[in-house]
Amino acid sequence: MTYSKKNTGKNIPIKGKLIVVEGIDGSGKSTQLRLLEKWLIAQNMPVFFTEWNSSETVKQITKKGKKSGRLTPITFSLLHATDFADRYERNILPLLHAGYIVLADRYIYTAYARDIVRGCNPNWVKKIYEFAMKPEIVFYFKVPIDIAVDRILSGRPRLKYYEAGMDLNLSNDPYESYRIFQSRIIEQYELLSVSENFTIVDGTMEIEESQRFLRSAVMNLLPLTTKNIRSSKSP
Amino acid sequence: MNNKSIKGKMRKAIFYGHAIPYLEDIEIKGKFIIIEGPDASGRSTQIELLSSKLEADGHAVLNAGLRRSELIGQGILEAKRNFVLGRKTISLFYAADFADQLENKIIPGLRSGYIVLSDRYIYTLMAREAVRGISSSWSRNLYGFALKPDIVFYLDVDPNELVHRVFKKNTYLDYYESGTDLRLSDNMLESFVMYQMLLRKEFKRMQKRYNIISINGNRPIIEINEDLQKRIDNHLINLQNYK
16 A cells, blocks of 8 residues: 555655754854844745744653653653654644745754763664754854853753753762763764764854854855845844 | 462563663563554453453563553643644654653563563554554664563454444544544545554564464454463463473
């Protein structure tokens, strides 16, 4: 029987572009992606912004699991995969088909990095996310661990249990645990940046400077006419 | 000590694929038995009968099943009710629910020597995914962390007979159990039979790879129960003789 294969939509062309930012918390990626969004909207481009861990259907369950401390590396991984799949199947893919520029604040690489650090088998994780299309460009915000940790901790009185990687038993001190956890994630990102061909952004640059870099990289990908670009002012 | 006890030697747990790294080397001593079969095939009745008999024989029995984890089970029901989830999303949701039960219930139970009777297992999930066009290599990888059971039974009932049993139970056909999302037919009854045929075909396909024992489920409850009980007893006796 092939009725369901007919419906998989594999032959519908992808008219849109998928642009991803990755990096640890405090690397400045979200700020930059929001600025990029503003710019694209000003160009009258159809834009969709999507964040990690934000599916309405799944978020409540993940939250409950985190609160109860019941999550294991596998359930943690699978719930985030469910969240991603929900956003992918309902938003990201249909919008890309429709010609949208989809801006993703974190993508499957966040799952690779975190799940692998939590001890999941790398091949298992990668195979799960096999259905996700490869982005047009992945900006990886590279920033020294101290700077990122300072940025995060300055605005936050307390770290959450899973956020600090406390489930990994790295240290009894949440701040120390957070630091070790984040450095391990950086290690994974470093490996991925080569194998997945990330575009590296120096996360210590001034905001305006980084944004100029992002915009010029994105401009090369988009079917924007020269007139279009010139008629609107970049900051 | 009860001479019927199966609390024998600890043995290494075997997983289908990439196991959960921190559980890779665990040891278990209980027995893990699965009853698979379509909706209304009599699974829960059989599990009830088997549980009572095994308990009467002095075994500690634990029941498990799909969509039962405290964490996720309810969420799946609600999401399905709203017809909003995509196919990969539903699969991953079920996998998360299954993982939660495996780690928090099934494995601890087996480690402490329970006979764990599971009402369905990953085979149902894989069959449902296969008929929905999800690649079997993706599904196999996904459930790679699943523990290999000791015995897997499949209650094989003719789909045309199943319809009558469902009507006896509910007077209506369930949306998902009829595969309505596959749009096989506008007629609900036809859709149900076609969908159940497809699932049955998937089970036939999986039978060898997973050592699934097909049980003729068209027979009366008592007859099926005697058949299952005999096979389980044989398995347990064989085990005792090894000691």
